[in-house]
Each structure stands twice: as C-alpha cells, then as structure tokens.
Amino acid sequence: MGCGTGRLLPYLAGRGLSPRGVDLSPGMVEVARREHPGFGYEVADLRELPFRDASLAGVVCWYSLIFLAPDARLRAFAELARVVRPGGYLVAAFKHGDGTGHRNGPGSRVGSLGIDFDRYWLSAREMEDRFTAAGFALTFQGSTPPEEAEPPHGYMLVRKTGSANG
Numbered sequence: 001m002g003c004g005t006g007r008l009l010p011y012l013a014g015r016g017l018s019p020r021g022v023d024l025s026p027g028m029v030e031v032a033r034r035e036h037p038g039f040g041y042e043v044a045d046l047r048e049l050p051f052r053d054a055s056l057a058g059v060v061c062w063y064s065l066i067f068l069a070p071d072a073r074l075r076a077f078a079e080l081a082r083v084v085r086p087g088g089y090l091v092a093a094f095k096h097g098d099g100t101g102h103r104n105g106p107g108s109r110v111g112s113l114g115i116d117f118d119r120y121w122l123s124a125r126e127m128e129d130r131f132t133a134a135g136f137a138l139t140f141q142g143s144t145p146p147e148e149a150e151p152p153h154g155y156m157l158v159r160k161t162g163s164a165n166g
C-alpha cells in the first residue's frame with residue numbers, strides 16, 4: 001500500500017508471494033505499470049482500499065504511512081486491519097520521530113508525481129499503539145542507528161489477531 005514505482009513487487013514475487021500494488025498517485029501507478037509490468041496495480045487511498053474484508057494474506061507499507069497526517073491515522077490503520085485476514089501480516093517501514101509534521105529541513109513537503117505530501121516522522125510507540133488498537137499484535141520491531149541529518153528508520157512487523165481458521 002503506497003507502492004510508488006512498484007520496485008518491491010518483483011522482490012515479493014521472488015519470495016513466492018502474489019503482490020498487487022496500490023498508490024494514491026496516478027503518476028506513480030503509471031510508472032509502476034511501465035517499470036514492473038505483470039502485476040495488478042490500482043490507484044487508491046490506503047484509507048479506502050478496494051479490497052474485501054480479510055481478503056489479503058499481508059500488507060506492505062514501506063515508507064507510505066509517513067504521509068498520514070495525525071487526523072488521518074485512525075481511519076488508515078482501521079482500513080489496513082479490515083483487509084488483512086486473521087493471522088495475516090503487515091510490515092511497515094517509517095522514520096522515527098515524535099509523530100508531528102516536518103515542514104522545514106530534511107523532512108519537508110515532498111512530491112509524488114503529481115501529489116504533494118507532508119511527511120511525518122512517527123514514534124514507534126504511536127505505531128505500536130495504533131496497530132494494537134486496530135487489531136494487530138506486535139511481532140517484531142527494529143530500527144537503524146541515527147545518522148546525521150537523518151532520523152533513524154523504524155521497521156515493524158505486526159500480525160492480525162483472531163483465528164486464522166475463521
């Protein structure tokens with residue numbers, strides 16, 4: 001979700017998965033279709049996904065949740081939880097911070113082929129709390145060491161709670 005140029009889809013397919021890509025930016029989806037053909041792509045908002053309840057084995061949000069303004073997060077995490085089946089996984093990459101916007105300096109507004117986003121460095125505590133509230137349980141979290149002018153990168157793997165058998 002937030003597949004951008006689709007660069008991760010061949011990687012995921014190479015590991016035996018059947019990935020599809022979703023991105024809010026039509027321009028990004030156009031690039032993805034051209035650069036990584038053979039996969040299904042859709043223009044959609046991860047707050048309103050074109051998938052049935054519990055229809056996906058997993059979701060990858062690789063640096064896409066960092067574009068969610070605080071007032072959009074509740075809905076986004078609930079929507080992600082809606083589409084992942086019980087026992088399924090969600091993996092997210094993000095940048096660590098206090099959850100507020102970074103309009104000046106290294107985290108300023110960024111373009112995504114036609115759409116401009118504000119970026120937010122998210123706290124691992126908020127991420128875990130939001131995932132837990134939405135119905136996921138934490139499986140793994142990690143982060144890179146801080147570097148100059150760059151916040152640490154955070155990684156979180158969560159699993160949808162409930163019975164995998166229904």
Ligand SMILES: C[S@@+](CC[C@H](N)C(=O)[O-])C[C@H]1O[C@@H](n2cnc3c(N)ncnc32)[C@H](O)[C@@H]1O
Binds near residue numbers: 063
């Ligand atoms: C930093 S890029 C990462 C792209 C890709 N995941 C990767 O790792 O190469 C983040 C992408 O998320 C998309 N995005 C941001 N907010 C979104 C939303 N609400 N719904 C769907 N896509 C969104 C942007 O258009 C952008 O292509």
